[in-house]
Amino acid sequence: MTGASEARAKIVLRAAAEIKDGMNVNLGIGLPTMLGDQAEHKRAVMLQSENGLLGIGPYPAAGAADPDLINAGKETVTAVPGASFFDSAESFAMIRGGHIDLAILGGMEVSERGDLANWMIPGKMVKGMGGAMDLVHGAKRVVVIMEHTTRTGESRVKRECTLPLTGTGVVHRLITDLAVFDVVGDLGMVLTELQPGVSVDDVVAATDARFTVAANVG
Amino acid sequence: MSKGKVMTSFADAVADVGDGSVLIVGGFGLAGCPEHSISALRDRGVKDLVVVSNNCGVDDFGLGLLLENHQIRKMVSSYVGENRLFEQQYLSGELEVEFNPQGTLAERMRAGGSGIPAFYTPAGLGTEVANGKEVREFDGREYLLERANTGDFALVKAWKGDPLGNLVYRETARNFNPLAAMAGRITIAEVEELVDVGELDADQVHTPGIFVQRILAGDGYEKRIERLVEQSA
Numbered sequence: 367m368t369g370a371s372e373a374r375a376k377i378v379l380r381a382a383a384e385i386k387d388g389m390n391v392n393l394g395i396g397l398p399t400m401l402g403d404q405a406e407h408k409r410a411v412m413l414q415s416e417n418g419l420l421g422i423g424p425y426p427a428a429g430a431a432d433p434d435l436i437n438a439g440k441e442t443v444t445a446v447p448g449a450s451f452f453d454s455a456e457s458f459a460m461i462r463g464g465h466i467d468l469a470i471l472g473g474m475e476v477s478e479r480g481d482l483a484n485w486m487i488p489g490k491m492v493k494g495m496g497g498a499m500d501l502v503h504g505a506k507r508v509v510v511i512m513e514h515t516t517r518t519g520e521s522r523v524k525r526e527c528t529l530p531l532t533g534t535g536v537v538h539r540l541i542t543d544l545a546v547f548d549v550v551g552d553l554g555m556v557l558t559e560l561q562p563g564v565s566v567d568d569v570v571a572a573t574d575a576r577f578t579v580a581a582n583v584g
Numbered sequence: 585m586s587k588g589k590v591m592t593s594f595a596d597a598v599a600d601v602g603d604g605s606v607l608i609v610g611g612f613g614l615a616g617c618p619e620h621s622i623s624a625l626r627d628r629g630v631k632d633l634v635v636v637s638n639n640c641g642v643d644d645f646g647l648g649l650l651l652e653n654h655q656i657r658k659m660v661s662s663y664v665g666e667n668r669l670f671e672q673q674y675l676s677g678e679l680e681v682e683f684n685p686q687g688t689l690a691e692r693m694r695a696g697g698s699g700i701p702a703f704y705t706p707a708g709l710g711t712e713v714a715n716g717k718e719v720r721e722f723d724g725r726e727y728l729l730e731r732a733n734t735g736d737f738a739l740v741k742a743w744k745g746d747p748l749g750n751l752v753y754r755e756t757a758r759n760f761n762p763l764a765a766m767a768g769r770i771t772i773a774e775v776e777e778l779v780d781v782g783e784l785d786a787d788q789v790h791t792p793g794i795f796v797q798r799i800l801a802g803d804g805y806e807k808r809i810e811r812l813v814e815q816s817a
Binding site: 416417419428431432433434436441453455461489494497498503532 | 661671675687691711713743757759810813
């Protein structure tokens with residue numbers, strides 16, 4: 367594995383533990399989509415796809431793909447027994463209305479106050495926010511997963527986000543290839559777990575944001 | 585020539601779409617994309633269109649065809665990550681773009697078709713989406729005021745329909761289509777199968793025909809797959 371894919375594998379492995387039996391979960395496009403396979407091992411988890419499916423199943427068998435059945439990343443998928451289809455307004459009623467237990471989203475930057483930037487690099491990359499701005503306010507719990515630093519080694523975990531924001535004070539937990547942080551009211555960012563083989567000093571060196579370290583870490 | 589709502593050709597169905605028209609277009613990615621109506625608009629060559637649609641197709645299919653032909657002046661969208669042409673035209677300033685949070689985009693259509701001029705939502709608070717918009721607190725939380733959206737025309741795609749305009753969608757090809765149908769002053773529905781009145785189970789109709797002004801069946805849907813992913817054997 368390359369360094370980047372190794373980092374992503376670590377993040378996905380840790381993020382899978384966020385998904386608990388019985389949850390309704392929305393997985394964002396990109397890295398979070400890789401969690402779909404992990405969720406299959408949990409009981410009674412329903413994965414929601416904001417394009418109108420509650421109950422995403424595995425990818426289709428070879429030759430069985432159906433162009434009418436895709437996830438929000440436009441990949442061909444299947445639907446599990448007990449799944450339902452609906453329109454986009456009803457889908458976001460689920461999201462904004464607090465019916466989704468957990469949203470796991472990709473990130474570009476997260477600030478120490480739980481601000482998230484994940485949809486645009488001005489003048490360079492134009493993707494659009496998709497459902498992320500609705501999800502960060504509507505899901506009961508918002509977990510962001512991303513690589514800790516950019517390709518050039520710059521911290522993505524920042525005092526202030528520099529990229530256009532997706533939401534302010536919306537991230538409950540951040541999982542990177544180095545550590546897990548919770549954003550806790552007045553305390554701000556708290557380092558709660560280290561990835562295997564990583565020290566608190568490693569995290570400090572790679573992080574622009576100010577954070578405290580939970581008593582049981584290090 | 586037409587008989588009731590049933591149109592005989594896609595050229596006729598879009599014949600009065602003029603330069604500068606506002607179009608609400610259903611589909612998510614290429615699923616539920618009204619591909620024949622879009623092709624007819626490309627052939628008609630109308631310009632300066634304002635298109636409200638979640639995505640903008642891919643470079644050579646769906647709404648990408650209208651981009652390629654420089655027929656779109658402004659897009660109102662939520663996610664266009666897969667379209668290089670879109671990115672080029674936007675970054676060069678040729679294409680005006682308004683990004684809406686996806687749930688806001690959907691609700692703007694639903695509200696527009698429902699006689700609700702505006703609504704409050706938390707999506708976009710504290711971001712550039714909130715610029716110039718009223719913020720109001722309800723029950724201790726802040727919300728943004730968003731306006732409803734309607735179009736001169738809506739282009740939608742359904743699985744089955746009948747001559748009264750009743751529509752049934754299939755799987756995730758439903759997406760924005762029922763909302764677009766509500767938001768169009770003239771809604772043009774294309775279907776894979778046009779069945780006789782009475783054949784659709786009234787309990788299973790997704791879009792009641794009252795929202796549809798024109799309907800016709802399209803031949804040979806390409807239904808292109810944007811990202812084919814299969815289980816590895």
